[in-house]
Every structure is written in structure tokens, then in C-alpha cells.
Amino acid sequence: MKQFAIILVSAILVNNYVLSKFLGICPFLGVSKKLDSAFGMSVAVTFVMALATAATWPIYIYVLVPRGLSYLQTIVFILIIAALVQFIEIAMKKYIPALHASLGIYLPLITTNCAVLGVTILNLDEGYNFAESMVNSIGSGLGFMLAMVLFSGVRSRVDASKSIPKSFQGIPITLIAASICAVSFMGFSGIVDGLFG
Amino acid sequence: MLVMPIVVVGGIGLVCSVVLVIAAKVMALPADEIFEKVRAELPGANCGACGYAGCDDYAKAVAHSGAATNLCVPGGAGCAAAVSAAMGVEAGEVVEQYAVVRCSGNCYSTEPIMDYEGKKSCAACNYFYQGKGSCSHGCLGYGDCLEACKYGAIAIVDGIAVIDKSVCVGCGMCAKTCPNHLISIIPKSSTVFVGCSSHDKGAFTRKVCKNGCIGCKKCEKTCQHGAITVTDNLAAIDPAKCVNCGDCVAACPTGAIVTCESRCVSISSAEAASAINAK
Structure with a gap:
């Protein structure tokens, strides 16, 4: 159990995909304007990360590695993730139209979200087994959610502020706020050793 | 040596596409006829003059939320008449x-x-x-x-x-x-x-x-x-x-x-x- 706890904590806080590894910045900046959409997007990303790991891990271990084709992992994973997202969209449109309407354009955007691809590839780079990979991908999704929700709060305060100079309004101040958030997450490095060491 | 990667990637792609085709057929939604009819009458400029995000959005609002049929400025009176006919309601006047x-x-x-x-x-x-x-x-x-x-x-x-x-x-x-x-x-x-x-x-x-x-x-x-x-x-x-x-x-x-x-x-x-x- 201890190794799962370590993976989970490090995926959420220490190696936060957005704020430490700088993956998935596009939705982080694009969808973090409102808390509702930030939360919806994060749920979708977490869901897709878990499913993508469940689909790519067996294919890598049982199809690509035995044939010595592990160098194909990037292109195969992109293919699988894209198909998966399409499948989820079709299924969601049919069975959960409310969620489909609220995710709207964001769902296809996940197809090209590097955080999803990053999770699936890093799982294998770390040499995790299937259970560990699943924990890591769900943890990464939760970390993404944490960053999105925190940042949507930061952003609503920044947008409401009247004292931002004109040249900093919009994207520039958003990027600065994001960098300060990322710096604050650096404080979590070493927390794993402290907690479990 | 070269055949294997092609077969593997092609095979995975084929499996994915077959699954998607089946999913699209099995989980297909009945087409939205009213929406399609209204959308066909709009000019498709996506200009947003009607106050909606684009022609699709406006057609959806007309078809399902009872939005006025005469909001399309580029389409003018002809468009309003056509949209009203598609919806079966009276056309309002369009101020050009x-x-x-x-x-x-x-x-x-x-x-x-x-x-x-x-x-x-x-x-x-x-x-x-x-x-x-x-x-x-x-x-x-x-x-x-x-x-x-x-x-x-x-x-x-x-x-x-x-x-x-x-x-x-x-x-x-x-x-x-x-x-x-x-x-x-x-x-x-x-x-x-x-x-x-x-x-x-x-x-x-x-x-x-x-x-x-x-x-x-x-x-x-x-x-x-x-x-x-x-x-x-x-x-x-x-x-x-x-x-x-x-x-x-x-x-x-x-x-x-x-x-x-x-x-x-x-x-x-x-x-x-x-x-x-x-x-």
C-alpha cells in the first residue's frame, strides 16, 4: 500500500503535471477562466488519463515489447488516445448529453493534450506495473484538477482586479500568475521523503 | 523487419476505426431535423450579429429555445421568412x-x-x-x-x-x-x-x-x-x-x-x- 500512497502523493503534489512538468498548459490557460468549466475539464482529463493508461499499458507490454517495437510507442499511443477520446465523445453524447454539452469543445481538445500522452509514456518510463500505472494516472488527473481549480480561483481574482496595467491585462498577467503558482508548488519537493521516508 | 511495424500500427488503427464505426452506428442519435432545416436557411457567415456564437448556435436557439426568427442581419428579410417557414411561425420584420x-x-x-x-x-x-x-x-x-x-x-x-x-x-x-x-x-x-x-x-x-x-x-x-x-x-x-x-x-x-x-x-x-x- 505504501508504494501506492507514494505514487499518489508525488503525482498530485510533487510532480504535478501542470505546475511542475509543464504538460497540459493549453487547457490550463484556456479553460481556467471559470470554476465550472475548469472542474468539468479536469474530470474529463482524469477520466481519459485513466482510460488511456488502461488501454496503452497492455498494448505496450503485450504487443509492442515482445515484437521489439517499443520505439513505436508515441505514434501508437497517439492513435489509441485519439480513438479513445472519439469513442468517449460518441458514448457521452448518447448516454450523458448534459455532460457532453458542458464539456463541449474541450473533449476533442483532450485528444491533443500532451498531459494525457505524457502520463501514458512516463508510466512506462518509470517501470510501473499495471496497478501502479493506474494509480499514477488517476493521481496525475487529480493533480491536474487541483492545479485547474486553484488557478481558476486565482484567475477570477486577477480578472476582477482593476489595478493591472493595460499592457499586462489578459494573457500576460495570467502567465505571471501561473508562474507564481508553479513556484509555490516547488515547495512540495521533498515532501515524499518527509512523509514516507 | 519492415513489415512488422506496419502491420502492428495498421492493425491497431484498423481495430480502433472498426470500434469507432460500430460505436457511431450503435450509439447514433436521431438527426435533429428542425435544427438542420433552420441551419440550412442561414447564410453561414458565423458573424454573430444575431447575438449567438454562430449560425449553428442561433439555429439551435431557434429550433429548441424559441429564439426570434428575424435576428439574422446578413440574411435579411428573405432569410427571416425562410427560417420562419421552417419553424412554421409568423415572420417578424427585419430592419436592414x-x-x-x-x-x-x-x-x-x-x-x-x-x-x-x-x-x-x-x-x-x-x-x-x-x-x-x-x-x-x-x-x-x-x-x-x-x-x-x-x-x-x-x-x-x-x-x-x-x-x-x-x-x-x-x-x-x-x-x-x-x-x-x-x-x-x-x-x-x-x-x-x-x-x-x-x-x-x-x-x-x-x-x-x-x-x-x-x-x-x-x-x-x-x-x-x-x-x-x-x-x-x-x-x-x-x-x-x-x-x-x-x-x-x-x-x-x-x-x-x-x-x-x-x-x-x-x-x-x-x-x-x-x-x-x-x-
Whole structure:
């Protein structure tokens, strides 16, 4: 159990995909304007990360590695993730139209979200087994959610502020706020050793 | 050696596509007939003049949320009738509109205060000390509106934008683009408009531009229909009261009030005139 706890904590806080590894910045900046959409997007990303790991891990271990084709992992994973997202969209449109309407354009955007691809590839780079990979991908999704929700709060305060100079309004101040958030997450490095060491 | 990777990637792709095709067939939704019918009647310009995000969004609102059928400005009355027929409701009246440029500061009436060498875009130039013109409210003439216009109704003549009334559909894309908010959308029935947006004091406006509104209120006094009011040194015409008599045009000492005949000319003739002026 201890190794799962370590993976989970490090995926959420220490190696936060957005704020430490700088993956998935596009939705982080694009969808973090409102808390509702930030939360919806994060749920979708977490869901897709878990499913993508469940689909790519067996294919890598049982199809690509035995044939010595592990160098194909990037292109195969992109293919699988894209198909998966399409499948989820079709299924969601049919069975959960409310969620489909609220995710709207964001769902296809996940197809090209590097955080999803990053999770699936890093799982294998770390040499995790299937259970560990699943924990890591769900943890990464939760970390993404944490960053999105925190940042949507930061952003609503920044947008409401009247004292931002004109040249900093919009994207520039958003990027600065994001960098300060990322710096604050650096404080979590070493927390794993402290907690479990 | 080469066959294996191709087979593996191709096979995975094939499996994915078969699964997707099956999923699309099994989980297909019945097509939205009303939406399709309404959408087919809309022009597809996605201009947003109706107040919705695009033609799809508007068609959805008409089909399912009971939005009015006469909101499409580019489509005009024909489109409203067609949409109403598709929905089986009475068509409302569509007020046809067009865009006018509220600046007359062409190269003969005003001077630049700097040699602007930056990006040739109104938005960029406007960031730079409120633009290159001596009047900070004026048309910058780099044609951001021209690029926004999907109908080719705008030309830059003598350094300012002019809009061809016969081509303009009143979608308002140019009005949203103009960094100085010089472009207004007015009903096609009104042919007289104020060609100036400067709220500066009359003496200053006079100094920087020969054609600017100086807020002298002569038009306000001349107008027999009470259609003109001068607020903050700038005249404004109420299209609901204006009868296009043209008395104010004659009364205006600076020529800030203009008519369609002089300003909303067809683009080909405007370009020809500009070429002659340039010589």
C-alpha cells in the first residue's frame, strides 16, 4: 500500500503535471477562466488519463515489447488516445448529453493534450506495473484538477482586479500568475521523503 | 523487419476505426431535423450579429429555445421568412442595417503627428500613444475592419475606411474590430450620419481636423424634427426621428455631418477617385 500512497502523493503534489512538468498548459490557460468549466475539464482529463493508461499499458507490454517495437510507442499511443477520446465523445453524447454539452469543445481538445500522452509514456518510463500505472494516472488527473481549480480561483481574482496595467491585462498577467503558482508548488519537493521516508 | 511495424500500427488503427464505426452506428442519435432545416436557411457567415456564437448556435436557439426568427442581419428579410417557414411561425420584420464610419479625417483634413513605422495594423498603431493621428479618435487607415469584413464592403480611401452601403449587410464584424470604435451599425433607411467620433473640445478638434464635429450645436438648432442632440462636444442623430432632410448637412460648418451620397460610395468608384486624387 505504501508504494501506492507514494505514487499518489508525488503525482498530485510533487510532480504535478501542470505546475511542475509543464504538460497540459493549453487547457490550463484556456479553460481556467471559470470554476465550472475548469472542474468539468479536469474530470474529463482524469477520466481519459485513466482510460488511456488502461488501454496503452497492455498494448505496450503485450504487443509492442515482445515484437521489439517499443520505439513505436508515441505514434501508437497517439492513435489509441485519439480513438479513445472519439469513442468517449460518441458514448457521452448518447448516454450523458448534459455532460457532453458542458464539456463541449474541450473533449476533442483532450485528444491533443500532451498531459494525457505524457502520463501514458512516463508510466512506462518509470517501470510501473499495471496497478501502479493506474494509480499514477488517476493521481496525475487529480493533480491536474487541483492545479485547474486553484488557478481558476486565482484567475477570477486577477480578472476582477482593476489595478493591472493595460499592457499586462489578459494573457500576460495570467502567465505571471501561473508562474507564481508553479513556484509555490516547488515547495512540495521533498515532501515524499518527509512523509514516507 | 519492415513489415512488422506496419502491420502492428495498421492493425491497431484498423481495430480502433472498426470500434469507432460500430460505436457511431450503435450509439447514433436521431438527426435533429428542425435544427438542420433552420441551419440550412442561414447564410453561414458565423458573424454573430444575431447575438449567438454562430449560425449553428442561433439555429439551435431557434429550433429548441424559441429564439426570434428575424435576428439574422446578413440574411435579411428573405432569410427571416425562410427560417420562419421552417419553424412554421409568423415572420417578424427585419430592419436592414449597414455600417458607417464615424470619422471624416482623411489625408486632406488632418495630419499625422508621427511617422509610425510599426506593424501595419490599426490595433497595433492605436496602442502606440493612441495612434499616429493628431486626433486620437480618428480612423488609422490600416484596414483592420477591411480584414474583418467577409463581404468585401470596405475600402480605404484617402486614408480612412469607407463602407459600400450596397454591399454591406450590417453584420457588425468591422465595428467589433475597430480599436477606436468608429464604426456604427445604423438602419439602411437613414442616410445622414455624423462622420466624427471625437469628444474633444471644439477648439482642439478644430485644430487637429478640418472635418471634425466641434459641438457648436448648429445642427441641433437647425433640425426641425428634434433628431439631433449634442452631448460631450459631439452630435448624435437619432435614426428613429431623422427624416433624412439634409438640413443639418448644409448647416454644419465643418462638414462633420455627412450623407450616404458622399460617403457610402461604391468601392470601385471610390478607389478610382482615390487614384485620381493621388495623382
